[in-house]
Amino acid sequence: MKITFVAADGTRTQVQAREGDSVMHTAVQNDVDGIIGECGGSMMCATCHCYVDDGWTEAVGGQEEGESDLLDCAASEVRPTSRLSCQIRMRAELDGIVIHLPESQL
Amino acid sequence: MQRIVIIGSGQGGQQAAASLRQEGFSGEILMLGEEPGLPYQRPPLSKAYMANGDAGALLLKPAAFYERSAIMLRDGVRVTAIDRAARAVLTGDGARHAYDHLILATGARNARPPIPGLDAPGVVGLRSLADAERIRRRLAATRQAVVVGGGFIGLEFAAMARAAGVGVTVVEATPRLMARAVSPEMAAHFLDLHRAMGTELLLGVQAAGVLTGAAGHAAGVALADGREVAGDLVLMATGVRPNAELAEAAGLACANGILVDATLATADPAISALGDVAAFPGPLGAPLRLESVQAAVDHARHVARRLVHGDGRPYAAVPWFWSDQGKAKLQIAGLLSGADHSLALPQPDAAPVVLLFRQGRLAAVETVNAPGIHMAARRLIGAPQDSLRAHGYDLRAAVKAVSAA
Numbered sequence: 222m223k224i225t226f227v228a229a230d231g232t233r234t235q236v237q238a239r240e241g242d243s244v245m246h247t248a249v250q251n252d253v254d255g256i257i258g259e260c261g262g263s264m265m266c267a268t269c270h271c272y273v274d275d276g277w278t279e280a281v282g283g284q285e286e287g288e289s290d291l292l293d294c295a296a297s298e299v300r301p302t303s304r305l306s307c308q309i310r311m312r313a314e315l316d317g318i319v320i321h322l323p324e325s326q327l
Numbered sequence: 328m329q330r331i332v333i334i335g336s337g338q339g340g341q342q343a344a345a346s347l348r349q350e351g352f353s354g355e356i357l358m359l360g361e362e363p364g365l366p367y368q369r370p371p372l373s374k375a376y377m378a379n380g381d382a383g384a385l386l387l388k389p390a391a392f393y394e395r396s397a398i399m400l401r402d403g404v405r406v407t408a409i410d411r412a413a414r415a416v417l418t419g420d421g422a423r424h425a426y427d428h429l430i431l432a433t434g435a436r437n438a439r440p441p442i443p444g445l446d447a448p449g450v451v452g453l454r455s456l457a458d459a460e461r462i463r464r465r466l467a468a469t470r471q472a473v474v475v476g477g478g479f480i481g482l483e484f485a486a487m488a489r490a491a492g493v494g495v496t497v498v499e500a501t502p503r504l505m506a507r508a509v510s511p512e513m514a515a516h517f518l519d520l521h522r523a524m525g526t527e528l529l530l531g532v533q534a535a536g537v538l539t540g541a542a543g544h545a546a547g548v549a550l551a552d553g554r555e556v557a558g559d560l561v562l563m564a565t566g567v568r569p570n571a572e573l574a575e576a577a578g579l580a581c582a583n584g585i586l587v588d589a590t591l592a593t594a595d596p597a598i599s600a601l602g603d604v605a606a607f608p609g610p611l612g613a614p615l616r617l618e619s620v621q622a623a624v625d626h627a628r629h630v631a632r633r634l635v636h637g638d639g640r641p642y643a644a645v646p647w648f649w650s651d652q653g654k655a656k657l658q659i660a661g662l663l664s665g666a667d668h669s670l671a672l673p674q675p676d677a678a679p680v681v682l683l684f685r686q687g688r689l690a691a692v693e694t695v696n697a698p699g700i701h702m703a704a705r706r707l708i709g710a711p712q713d714s715l716r717a718h719g720y721d722l723r724a725a726v727k728a729v730s731a732a
C-alpha cells in the first residue's frame with residue numbers, strides 16, 4: 222500500500238507502506254523530512270504531527286484518547302484535520318492516503 | 328570549524344550529526360561507532376522488539392539519510408584513544424582521525440555486580456540489539472526466567488516474558504521497585520501490576536550468585552538469604568556504568584560520567600559530551616547524569632546550536648521519560664531527586680497521578696496511561712504548589728489558565 226506525503230512547500234513524495242505500520246514509522250523509515258517521531262510512537266512528543274487530507278479524514282477516523290492534549294504542544298498550527306501520525310496505523314482502507322506535513326515539528 | 332568527529336553512533340551521536348546539519352553546519356561530520364550497522368533506538372529492545380523481532384523497525388533513519396546529509400558513518404569501529412594535543416582520535420583498526428571539535432557520545436554499558444557465575448551460558452544483559460537478539464532466541468526455549476534488578480529494563484522484560492508465557496521471578500535488592508527513579512506510591516502500583524501478570528517479585532534481597540546446572544548452563548540464582556530461585560535464563564538488569572574511560576584516559580575530569588559545564592562542554596573547549604555518558608549541572612547544583620532518550624536528544628540539539636551558532640545558553644530542558652510495562656505506560660516529567668513532598672491523586676479505576684514537590688514547587692509528575700496529564704505536567708515543572716492547588720491539582724486546567732494569562 223502507498224502513502225503520499227505533501228510537504229509544507231507542496232512537494233509530494235509517495236512511499237510504500239506496510240500494513241500495520243504507523244504513518245509516522247513509514248515516514249521515518251522512508252527518510253521523509255517533516256516527521257520526527259522522537260518518542261518512537263509512545264505519545265510523548267507531538268513531533269509526528271500531520272494533517273490528514275480532507276478526502277481521507279473519514280477513513281482515518283477520530284483521535285485517540287489524549288491525542289488532543291499532545292497536539293496542544295505541537296509546534297505548528299493545529300487544525301481540525303490534525304493527527305499524531307504515530308497513532309494512524311496503515312490498513313487496506315488507507316491505501317493511497319494523502320498526508321500533509323506541517324511547517325515545523327520543533 | 329572544518330571537521331566534527333562524533334564518538335558513538337547511538338541515540339545521542341546520531342542526533343548530534345542530524346542536528347548539526349539541521350542547524351546549517353557545512354563541514355565534515357564523521358561518526359565512529361563500535362556497534363555494527365546504522366544507529367537504532369534502544370527503547371523498543373525491551374518492549375515491542377521482544378515480541379516482534381523486527382530489527383529493521385528500530386533504525387533511527389534509513390541509509391539514504393546519511394548519504395544525503397553527508398554524514399560519514401564508520402560502524403564497527405572502536406575509538407581507542409584521544410590525542411588532545413594533536414586533536415585526533417585513534418581507532419582500533421589503526422586509523423587516526425583529526426578533529427576540530429570532538430563530541431563524546433559513548434553512552435553506557437551494563438553494570439556487572441561482583442557475584443560469581445555471570446559468565447555461564449544463559450546469563451544475559453540487555454543493552455544492545457545484539458543482546459536483544461540473543462535473548463529473543465533463548466526466550467523461545469525458556470520456561471522460567473530470573474530477572475536480577477527491579478528497574479525499568481528488568482520490569483519491561485518481565486512483562487514481555489510473561490506475555491510470551493514464560494514464568495518470571497524478579498529479584499530486587501532494595502525494598503521497592505524502580506527505587507532510584509519513581510515514588511513509593513507509583514512503585515507500589517507497579518508491584519501490584521506485575522503480581523497480577525503472574526510475576527513473582529522478591530524485594531529487599533540480593534542475588535549472591537548464579538547457579539549452574541548441566542554442562543555449566545545457568546540454572547537459577549542463589550540469594551543472599553540462602554534461598555534459591557530456579558530459572559534457565561538469567562537477565563542481569565542492575566543498572567549501567569557510563570563509558571567514560573576514553574575521556575578519563577585523555578585527562579578529562581570524570582565522576583560517574585564525563586563532567587561538562589552548563590553548555591555541555593568539557594574543560595577542553597574542543598570537546599563536548601552528551602547523553603548517557605555526560606554528567607551535567609543539574610537543577611540542584613550537583614552533576615546529574617540521565618539515561619533517557621530525551622536527554623540524549625536535547626543534549627545533542629543543544630551542542631549543535633552552540634557549535635554552529637555560538638549559542639552559549641545553559642542547558643535547561645525539562646526531563647521526561649517513559650516505560651511500558653505490559654499495558655501500563657508510565658510517563659515521568661521532571662526529576663524526582665530532592666523532592667520533599669508528594670501528593671498521590673487517586674484516579675477512578677486507574678493508577679494514581681503522583682505529584683512531587685521540592686521547596687514548594689512542582690519537581691516531577693508520574694502518570695500511567697494519561698498522556699494528556701503528562702504533557703500538561705511538562706509545561707508546569709517549576710510551578711508553585713499554590714498555583715496548582717488553586718486548580719484542585721487538575722494539571723490540564725492549570726496549563727490552560729497559564730496559557731490564557
Ligand SMILES: Cc1cc2nc3c(=O)[nH]c(=O)nc-3n(C[C@H](O)[C@H](O)[C@H](O)COP(=O)(O)OP(=O)(O)OC[C@H]3O[C@@H](n4cnc5c(N)ncnc54)[C@H](O)[C@@H]3O)c2cc1C
Nearest residue numbers: 335337338339361369370405406433434602603618619620
Ligand atoms: C533496553 C533499553 C530500554 C530503554 N528504554 C528507554 C525508554 O523507554 N525511554 C527512554 O527515554 N530511554 C530508554 N532507554 C535509554 C536510552 O536508550 C538511552 O538513554 C540512550 O540510548 C542514550 O543515548 P547515548 O547516545 O547517550 O548512548 P547509546 O545509545 O548507548 O550510544 C552509545 C554508543 O557509543 C558506542 N561506543 C561506546 N564507546 C565507544 C568507543 N570507544 N568507540 C566507538 N563507539 C563507542 C556504543 O557502542 C554505543 O553504540 C533504554 C535503554 C535500553 C538499553
Ligand code: FES
Nearest residue numbers: 258262267269307
Ligand atoms: S512519535 Fe511521539 S507522539 Fe507520535
